[in-house]
Amino acid sequence: MGVTLKDVAERAGVSTSAVSRAFTEGASVSSKTRAKVERAADALGYSPNALASSLTTGRTKLIGLVSNNFHNPLFLEVFDRFTRGLQDRGLRPLLVNLSDETDPVHSVRMMRQYSVDGAIIASSTLPPSFAEAYRAAGIPVVHSFGRYTTAPQVHVVGIDNVACGRMAGEALITRGYKRVAFMGGPENATSTQDRALGFLGALHEHPEIEVSVSYASAYSFDAGRSEMTDLLKRTPAEAYFCGDDVLSIGALSAAQEAGLSVPDDIGIIGLNDMQMARWQNINLTTIRQPVAEIIGASIDLVIGTVEEPGRHPETRLFPCRVVERGTLRPRP
Amino acid sequence: MGVTLKDVAERAGVSTSAVSRAFTEGASVSSKTRAKVERAADALGYSPNALASSLTTGRTKLIGLVSNNFHNPLFLEVFDRFTRGLQDRGLRPLLVNLSDETDPVHSVRMMRQYSVDGAIIASSTLPPSFAEAYRAAGIPVVHSFGRYTTAPQVHVVGIDNVACGRMAGEALITRGYKRVAFMGGPENATSTQDRALGFLGALHEHPEIEVSVSYASAYSFDAGRSEMTDLLKRTPAEAYFCGDDVLSIGALSAAQEAGLSVPDDIGIIGLNDMQMARWQNINLTTIRQPVAEIIGASIDLVIGTVEEPGRHPETRLFPCRVVERGTLRPRP
DNA sequence: ATACATTTTGCAACCGGTTGCAAAAAAGGC
DNA sequence: GCCTTTTTTGCAACCGGTTGCAAAATGTAT
Structure with a gap:
């Protein structure tokens, strides 16, 4: 054969x-x-036989693509672009689904067994320590969709969550909302914390505006919906910054069901700009992550590190922008 | 190191x-x-080193996971389950994104270079000949989410599209609609043809019901929306069976925008039951594909074929069921 | 034609493991 | 204790390639 x-x-x-x-x-x-x-x-x-030759050349052209975000619709696009980007450069993605695993030890061992040339951790929720375990094992790694840390031990590519939070805050301020709120995902996610930080920072300069904060139990439609349902029973804010589009759409659903009109009675701004956000029956105003740029940079960085292993850890954050749609009243 | x-x-x-x-x-x-x-x-x-040992044992535990459905939200769940299922059995998915490639020759060569033990073609749109090229190259293969063919040359796991079409037709008949229609995806997709066949077959027994057929230009929100917009300009049917949930949601959006109330003025039933279908602000009545079963069977089949290469090609079709939600009037 | 520089080629060792086979060690029977 | 059977072990060849090195072939200059 x-x-x-x-x-x-x-x-x-x-x-x-x-x-x-x-x-x-x-x-x-x-x-x-x-x-x-x-x-x-x-x-x-x-x-x-690529594997036989890898034995002597020391290169397999295999890249571990490690993720635990298999429920976030944005990540379908993420996988699409990663696989295409890697393939275009002659590399092959070995996909690893972490599910609920938080300990890197298994996946690190697997990477070594298959002698991957490098690895990309594509996750918005894993802590920096995860990618660091890869680096400690001598595997060139970049944490994609990770968050900024001071003195990072590994390459990080993503968005500036603090800046995004600030941007969302400013969007609401500009539109003249007087009572605003942040609805985050799970409080312990580092990205959530940063977004809250930026949001509150922007609002801090406007003491006349009332601010509140709450956290949904997950980055999911149901969590957003049930959180908003609860909020509406008390005195809800005029506009919400939700930490994620799926969460936003859940909140939107709750608001509509309560008979509120969006954006007249209540405003919502999300984050990600995933595919569904532009569906006209959702039409979510949101902050766009430059997914293609993040992924391009991640691939470039991992390749660069394969070629030059001693390379100093780098953090590349890409700017986001507000995508104007129908869930926030227009700017005056 | x-x-x-x-x-x-x-x-x-x-x-x-x-x-x-x-x-x-x-x-x-x-x-x-x-x-x-x-x-x-x-x-x-x-x-x-798994690759070194593969040299003598002839097994890499690598399974090619080949797809061109990176825009269908259902497939995020598909990838999630495939990766988990393979990992649980000690296998590693090597992900291949075909994008617009229709010629199997590149991906087959890649599979051989990496000595995959087997491959799974996860695609609802590729023709049977694609998987057959794998088999001809001696790679154990199953076409997952493929369609039924007589005397198949390869393993196929999926749903019975004809039966689904029939089921949709019967759902509309039972609910007393008198003017019904099928809105398919691209006419040349084999799955679309089968669904139309089943739908028309069911309606054939009810000559008193008026039936029409049209095809959207793609399995996308925009295509569904624009197709429905066109249809509404003429004399629309009372209820539509759309060949896919995304298409359905596009159609739904067009209907709502035209000021029609769903399901009172117009009924819609989709196919797939992807995540968004149950979002309350969409609440799509649809036909559920048993994704977990299809994937479980696909993995079992590919493993079985790795162990027993001469194995006879098998077709396993799983039954679907209607998921009652809000876009079809209730059964009397 | 000869001497020398350059390119092309094959040998053989090696990459990191596995495995058939025969020798060595342990276990069992008397 | 000795002999037989069974288990454990190491040797060496092999899986499918790559590569340093020296020999062979080719090209260039005289």
């Missing part, structure tokens, strides 16, 4: 080294033998 | 064979040497 180097060599009447060289960019082979080898290889349908 | 078998052997004071055996289930090793080996391995932080 498997056609090997040796078969090709035999058929072409050359040594195995010659065949190997014919398939290696920039190796020393005469055009005559290369032609002989190619003819034989075509006839036999040979393609070199 | 890399601790090898030899390092462990040296440290434990045994031969490399002993170490290899200590890590192989059911090999002949005394408990005494196994203990010595384990101690040495722990101290050194050794884990065996």
